Amino acid sequence: MLVLMLRTLIIYLLIICAMRLMGKRQLGELQPSELVSTILISNLASISIESPEIPLAASLAPVFLIVALELLLSALCFTSPKASELVSGTPVAVIRDGVIDQDTLRELRFSMSDLMESLRGKDIFDPSEVSYALIETNGSLTVCKRGALESVTRQDLKLPSPPAKKPLVPFVIDGKLLPENLFWCGKDKPWLERALAQNDCTLKQVLLLLGDDTEHFSLTKKESR
Structure with missing residues (x-):
């Protein structure tokens, strides 16, 4: 068990170094340590599934070690700018x-x-x-x-603000109601029923319904097959 943890620690550190050497272009949207953790955890999980002869505790211990290392490394980078620069680099x-x-x-x-x-x-x-x-x-x-x-804003052009104070958000997607968005924009189910009646459709027939905190909305029906 100790040997396995030690090997996991060494591989973890070596892969971080390898990813740093590979350069920023290879990282996508993840920091080096995050990408390493993702790769190692996925590989260790697949090994534990494909090798039932390995005890469960032995297969899970490296995963928890990687998680602990990632948490400790994140905390270290948060408190120490030099550590953050060493692990993730700088823009x-x-x-x-x-x-x-x-x-x-x-x-x-x-x-x-x-x-x-x-x-x-x-x-x-x-x-x-x-x-x-x-x-x-x-x-x-x-x-x-x-x-x-640079793009100009309404304030730059001294234009009045739009009547809507909330952005256009989905109320219904593929026939499924999103009540939190509906209520956030000050709407209720009677308002939704009126909107559906105006377009002569039911909730299940709606592909997408967008709206804001005004009476404006956009409704797209599902195509009949």
Whole structure:
């Protein structure tokens, strides 16, 4: 049992180091330690299922050890910025004032195709439109547009605020009522019945019903087969 825990601890630390060496591009939305924990726990769970000859306690102990390590590591990173930087790294700027830092891209092994794909995901097709862009510690791209290209708001244009104070939320999805959203927007079931009657349908015939705290709503019926 002690040998198994020691091996788990060594593998855990080695995989974190390996993921840090692989670079930010490989991490997706997870921090290195989180990704390692996910991989190890899934593998250990599959081993315990596929190898019934292994005692249950012996197969579960490494899983709980990994969970404990992740909790301790999270607490350490929360209290110590240096530990957080060591485990997860720091955000790195790849664009400044519309100029791409090619040396940084090479260090991160982040190709121009990767960068352009991430920019397109934020509706940016020209890097010169970007004032500042960072590769975050989880591998995602954070972008700040140039001031002249930032989206304007109603306040900027001195337009009146919309009558709705709540966002458009689903009241019904695929015939299933979401009462918490309905009540949050100040609606009740009699209001829902009136909305259904206006569209000559029943609750089960609704594919999607969206609404806010006004009388405005959008209803899409299921297509009959």
